[in-house]
Amino acid sequence: MISRDDVGDKAIEVRKLTRTFDDFPALRGIDLEVARGESLVIFGPNGAGKTTLIRVLSTIIRPSSGTVLIDGLNIKEHAEKARRLIGVVSHHPFLYANLSAYENLEFYGRLYDVPDLKTRIGEVTTLVGMTARLHDRVSTFSRGMQQRFAIARALLHRPQIMLLDEPETGLDQQAVALLWEVLRGEAAARRTVVMTTHNLERGLDLASRLLIMSRGKIVFEGGGKSLDLAGLKQAYQDVTAEAGCPQ
Amino acid sequence: MLSRILLALSLVLLVTSLALIFFVVPTERTMGVVQRIFYWHVPLAWNSFLAFFVVFIASVAYLWKRTKNWDILASASAEVGVVFTTLFLISGSIWAKPIWGVWWTWEPRLTTALVLWLIYIAYLLVRAYASSSERGARFAAVVGIVGFLDVPIVFLSITLWRTQHPSAVIFTGGLADPRMILTLVVSIFTFTALYALLLVQRVAFKKGEEDLRRLKRLAESE
Amino acid sequence: MTFWRKVFAITWKDVLSEFRAREIITSVLVFTILVIIIFNFAFGERVEMVAVAPGMLWVTFTFAGVLSLNRSFILEKEDGCFEGLLVSPASRDVIYTGKMLASLVFLLVIEAIALPVFAFLFNLTVLTPEITAITLLATIGFVACGTLFSALATNTKARELVLPILFLPVVVPVIIGAVNASELALSGKSWGDMTGWLGILAAFDVVFLTVAYLVFDYVIEE
Structure with missing residues (x-):
């Protein structure tokens, strides 16, 4: 059993991770460390393996080989403990359309054993600015509102690590702006954030470190502050051109 | 090499079994000549059950170890099992027709075999319908385990059902003559050898397919 | 008991969602009553109802079961909600038990409404402790x-x-057991006559609850 102290300040540790779908290698040897409080943003063309990586980290997909440690916990043996530390936001809001937002949050709160659930639901709803719509049914919400509640749901159990897979997909400009507002707040709160996105500009703005993936591998790594947008765009273009992907 | 030996063994045993059935074994008194189909009918049942038992074991092993070979073994065995069960059902019908004048009777063993046949058809279909071959292997393994554990309950319920609604029992008299027992035993071994032969062939074939797919994949990614 | 608290959270979520949308229960109930009426056209009044009623009843309930079980996970998949369950610390056993209990509630509600309709249309006494136990x-x-x-x-x-x-x-086995036990119950037989059937139903329940619990993980993982 690894104690917290041995782990040091690593929130996520990935070693030699591969994942193959039938014969298609979606991840081909990923080594990655994410420090506590870091905001890691992952870019890459479609099919680069970004979503697969997030899904492996969020314990939905089993690795074909390699190890994944979440806060020092091997997700193979301690999946349930690891899941408590993670909050996930993906393309889908994970909200039941026939239930109200409150009922959805209450349901997830019970699964995560959130103490003092009612107060906490109030807190996260305020955070995403949706208090007025809390008792309305999810089916009446726009995509942007659903995604805001999805973020509230992901934050409900105070996860140490937020995993976001293209959270801005299908959102309008205003919703995207609000989403990033919340995320920046989260990053400032020293929560570990790992996110994939297509939006280079906003991604760069949020990142304390950034990666570019291509064809199942990490092909570029850079510190968020040392790179400007032009530099990132150049690096991204180089990578995608190399991989033979139409830009 | 193994398949050569099995091929030779199966051939010799098949000829011996046929010779015993047609020239050696005495005709059963009440049922006449048609009873001779019994000597293949029963071995088919035994060996299809063996095949499904192998599916069960290989399925458990696959879910535990996750190695492709266990899955290949399970699916190959299921295919042979379905073929044997089909032949068992057909031979049962051929036997039933002259004896009771009907093609089908809801005799417990025949009915259990029919249900088994349906379960393992579903086993093969699940594999075909799965969205990826790894998923198909996993789902099929679950069906292979669940289906096999269902068999005793199916048999019990059908037996209880038939004792409440009595119908013709397919075979009551014992095997009076030692030659009958000999023929049956030889035939059982015949079909076990045939099962092993078909299994080895199918496994080799599937492994070949697997290799080919991997090579193709490799060539594409280059 | 956090296990049961989470199980009931899942069951409650399904029941509440169903209560709002009435998607499963309403449509399956309409289906069930339609099937009962169509059976009436098929058999007419030529046959004694007690003889065919158990069969009709359980064929209907079996199809109702297929329909409502089919919806159970499709609804979960529609908004990607199932992933929400998978990333949560609810273990796979919790998910299985919660979903199973929700389906149990839906089917029991459907049966509780369909049985009196059945009794009314065919002039049978079905609201007995025996039929209730068999149905459960x-x-x-x-x-x-x-x-x-x-x-x-x-x-x-x-x-x-x-x-x-x-x-x-x-x-x-469930269908055979339920039909035969119901037949005995409808013709006024005592509990003692049904023990065999009830035993088979109970055995099936125990075996499948255990096996499904053990292999459920393999069905939902990726």
Whole structure:
């Protein structure tokens, strides 16, 4: 059993991770460390393996080989403990359309054993600015509102690590702006954030470190502050051109 | 090499079994000549059950170890099992027709075999319908385990059902003559050898397919 | 008991969602009553109702089971909600038990409404402790294996088709047991005459609850 102290300040540790779908290698040897409080943003063309990586980290997909440690916990043996530390936001809001937002949050709160659930639901709803719509049914919400509640749901159990897979997909400009507002707040709160996105500009703005993936591998790594947008765009273009992907 | 030996063994045993059935074994008194189909009918049942038992074991092993070979073994065995069960059902019908004048009777063993046949058809279909071959292997393994554990309950319920609604029992008299027992035993071994032969062939074939797919994949990614 | 608290959270979520949308219960109930009426056209008044009623009843309930179990995981998949369950610390056993209990509630509600309709249309006394016990045992059997297969079927290319293909042969013992026990109950026999059938139903329930619990993980992982 690894104690917290041995782990040091690593929130996520990935070693030699591969994942193959039938014969298609979606991840081909990923080594990655994410420090506590870091905001890691992952870019890459479609099919680069970004979503697969997030899904492996969020314990939905089993690795074909390699190890994944979440806060020092091997997700193979301690999946349930690891899941408590993670909050996930993906393309889908994970909200039941026939239930109200409150009922959805209450349901997830019970699964995560959130103490003092009612107060906490109030807190996260305020955070995403949706208090007025809390008792309305999810089916009446726009995509942007659903995604805001999805973020509230992901934050409900105070996860140490937020995993976001293209959270801005299908959102309008205003919703995207609000989403990033919340995320920046989260990053400032020293929560570990790992996110994939297509939006280079906003991604760069949020990142304390950034990666570019291509064809199942990490092909570029850079510190968020040392790179400007032009530099990132150049690096991204180089990578995608190399991989033979139409830009 | 193994398949050569099995091929030779199966051939010799098949000829011996046929010779015993047609020239050696005495005709059963009440049922006449048609009873001779019994000597293949029963071995088919035994060996299809063996095949499904192998599916069960290989399925458990696959879910535990996750190695492709266990899955290949399970699916190959299921295919042979379905073929044997089909032949068992057909031979049962051929036997039933002259004896009771009907093609089908809801005799417990025949009915259990029919249900088994349906379960393992579903086993093969699940594999075909799965969205990826790894998923198909996993789902099929679950069906292979669940289906096999269902068999005793199916048999019990059908037996209880038939004792409440009595119908013709397919075979009551014992095997009076030692030659009958000999023929049956030889035939059982015949079909076990045939099962092993078909299994080895199918496994080799599937492994070949697997290799080919991997090579193709490799060539594409280059 | 955090296990049961989470299980009931899942069950409650399904029940509440169903209460709002009335998607499963309403449509399956309409279907059930339609089937009962169509059976009436098929058999007319030529036959003694007590003889065919148990069969009609359980054929209807079996199809109702297939329909409602099919919806169970499709609804979960529609908004990607199932992933929300998978990333949560609810163990796979919790998910299985919660979903199973929800399906049990839906089917029992459907049966509780359909049975009196059945009794009314065919002038039978079905609201007896015997019929209630049989229905409960058989329905547990349906949802125990149905929840497993429903989860499996949603991950295949032909999900509406895969469930019945898997479900129907495997639940044969439940259908035989329920039909025969109901027949005895409708003709006024005592509990003692049904123990064999009730035993088979209970055995099926125990075996399938255990096995499904053990293999459910393999059906939903990726």
